[in-house]
Amino acid sequence: MNLFVINSGSSSIKYQLFHMPAEKVVCSGLVERIGLEDAVITHKVYKDDQQEVIPLTLPIPDHGIGLAEVVKLLTDDKIGVIQNPQEIQVVGHRVVHGGESFAQTAIITEATKAEIKKLFPLAPLHNPSNFLGIEVAEQIFPKATQIAVFDTAFHQTMPAKAFRYAIPEEFYTKLGIRAYGFHGTSHKYVADRAIAYLSKKDTNLITIHLGNGCSMSAVKNGICVDTSMGLGPMNGLIMGTRSGDIDQSVIFYLVNQLGYDLKEVNTILNKKSGMLGLTGFSDMRDITKAIELGDMHAQLAYDMYAYRIKKYMGAYAAVLNGLDAIVFTAGVGENDKKIRELICREMEYLGITIDVARNNSSDKDMREINTAEARVKVLVIPTNEELEIARQCFDLVSNPQPI
Known part of the structure; x- marks a missing residue:
C-alpha cells in the first residue's frame, strides 16, 4: 500500500x-x-x-x-x-x-x-x-x-480530575474549556517503543518532548493519565518562544496596569517569551553557545528550563505512584546532552542517575543513558511522528471499525 x-x-x-x-x-x-x-x-x-x-x-x-x-x-x-x-x-x-x-x-x-x-x-x-x-x-x-x-487523541484517556479546570462548570459543559494536551502522536510513539524495550506488562513512564514546543506526559501501561499542555499549546514547560506556566495575575497586570491589549499579550506569551524572551535566542544551540561565552542570562534561562521539567517529573512520579523510565525525545531532548544531564542531576531520590559517557554518546538510535545500578531507566528515543501517523492510518484501513 x-x-x-x-x-x-x-x-x-x-x-x-x-x-x-x-x-x-x-x-x-x-x-x-x-x-x-x-x-x-x-x-x-x-x-x-x-x-x-x-x-x-x-x-x-x-x-x-x-x-x-x-x-x-x-x-x-x-x-x-x-x-x-x-x-x-x-x-x-x-x-x-x-x-x-x-x-x-x-x-x-x-x-x-x-x-x-x-x-x-x-x-x-x-x-x-x-x-x-x-x-x-x-x-x-x-x-x-x-x-x-x-495530536490531542492520545491524551483523551486522561481522567476528569486531570483535564478539568477549577472554573465554573458551564465553561466546560457548554464551551469545552479543559486541558487537551498536544504532541500526542510523538508521546504515543516513544511510549510504545519504551514499553516494548522494557518488556514489562505494567509500566510507568514520563515522556518528555523537547523541541521548539515542549510537553510532558505521564503514561501508565501505555495510557496517558496527565500531560503538561492544556486548552492550547502554551501551557506547561518553558519553550522556544512560549512562556509555559505563568501566574494569571501577570496577564491582568499587563492589561489593566500597563495598558497592553489582549492581542499584544497573546503575542508576547506565545511568540516573544520562553527562551527567546529570556535570552534573545529561541534555538537551544545558540543558547548553549552563549553560555559557553559566559552569558549569565542564558545560563539562568537554561537552569529555569531544566527546573520546570524537574518539577513536572516529581508531580508525575507521584501521579503514577512509581516510575520505570523517563524518555527524552524531539530535537532538544534527543540532541542536547547538557540539558539531559542538568534535568537528571540531583534526582537520586526518584532513582534517576545518568551515566555521563552514555549521555555524551553521539549515537542517534534509541539508547539507555542511565547508570547500570539506577532504579529508573533514562531513555533517549528519536521520535517519528510521520511513521506513527502512517501506522495508525494503516491500522484503521486494515481493521475498519464497525459502524
Missing part, C-alpha cells in the same frame, strides 16, 4: 510516502515559504540505501500549487516513485486539535471536516492549515482514503 502522510502548516507542507506494511520510506520532503515568490521545496528520494536530495526554489502562491508541485516530483520520469496520483491509496493528515470529538484516528468525511472546523477557535494557528491540507489533498488524490490523526 502507498500511504502518503501530510503535515500542513500555515506556510509549509511536510510529507512522507511510505510503503506499508513494510514501513519503508520511499520519499520525503518539505515545502516552505508558501505564498512567496521564493518558496522552497526540499525533496528526498530513498533508493537502494541511497538518498537523493532535490532542492527547488520557485513561486508557490498557495497550498494547492505546493502539493501539485510535490505530485510532479512524485511522478517525475527520472526521480519519480509512482506513475500517477491514483497509486496513492491512503493519505494521512496530522490535525492538531481534535477536541473531545476525536479520541481516535478517523476516516475523513464531510461530518469529520465539519467537526474539525468547529474546533478552529481552540487551535486558530493550526487547525485551519490542517483543514486546508485536507481539502487540497482531496482534490489531488480523489480516490485515496483520507484519514485524520489528531
Whole structure:
C-alpha cells in the first residue's frame, strides 16, 4: 500500500510516502515559504540505501500549487516513485486539535471536516492549515482514503480530575474549556517503543518532548493519565518562544496596569517569551553557545528550563505512584546532552542517575543513558511522528471499525 502522510502548516507542507506494511520510506520532503515568490521545496528520494536530495526554489502562491508541485516530483520520469496520483491509496493528515470529538484516528468525511472546523477557535494557528491540507489533498488524490490523526487523541484517556479546570462548570459543559494536551502522536510513539524495550506488562513512564514546543506526559501501561499542555499549546514547560506556566495575575497586570491589549499579550506569551524572551535566542544551540561565552542570562534561562521539567517529573512520579523510565525525545531532548544531564542531576531520590559517557554518546538510535545500578531507566528515543501517523492510518484501513 502507498500511504502518503501530510503535515500542513500555515506556510509549509511536510510529507512522507511510505510503503506499508513494510514501513519503508520511499520519499520525503518539505515545502516552505508558501505564498512567496521564493518558496522552497526540499525533496528526498530513498533508493537502494541511497538518498537523493532535490532542492527547488520557485513561486508557490498557495497550498494547492505546493502539493501539485510535490505530485510532479512524485511522478517525475527520472526521480519519480509512482506513475500517477491514483497509486496513492491512503493519505494521512496530522490535525492538531481534535477536541473531545476525536479520541481516535478517523476516516475523513464531510461530518469529520465539519467537526474539525468547529474546533478552529481552540487551535486558530493550526487547525485551519490542517483543514486546508485536507481539502487540497482531496482534490489531488480523489480516490485515496483520507484519514485524520489528531495530536490531542492520545491524551483523551486522561481522567476528569486531570483535564478539568477549577472554573465554573458551564465553561466546560457548554464551551469545552479543559486541558487537551498536544504532541500526542510523538508521546504515543516513544511510549510504545519504551514499553516494548522494557518488556514489562505494567509500566510507568514520563515522556518528555523537547523541541521548539515542549510537553510532558505521564503514561501508565501505555495510557496517558496527565500531560503538561492544556486548552492550547502554551501551557506547561518553558519553550522556544512560549512562556509555559505563568501566574494569571501577570496577564491582568499587563492589561489593566500597563495598558497592553489582549492581542499584544497573546503575542508576547506565545511568540516573544520562553527562551527567546529570556535570552534573545529561541534555538537551544545558540543558547548553549552563549553560555559557553559566559552569558549569565542564558545560563539562568537554561537552569529555569531544566527546573520546570524537574518539577513536572516529581508531580508525575507521584501521579503514577512509581516510575520505570523517563524518555527524552524531539530535537532538544534527543540532541542536547547538557540539558539531559542538568534535568537528571540531583534526582537520586526518584532513582534517576545518568551515566555521563552514555549521555555524551553521539549515537542517534534509541539508547539507555542511565547508570547500570539506577532504579529508573533514562531513555533517549528519536521520535517519528510521520511513521506513527502512517501506522495508525494503516491500522484503521486494515481493521475498519464497525459502524
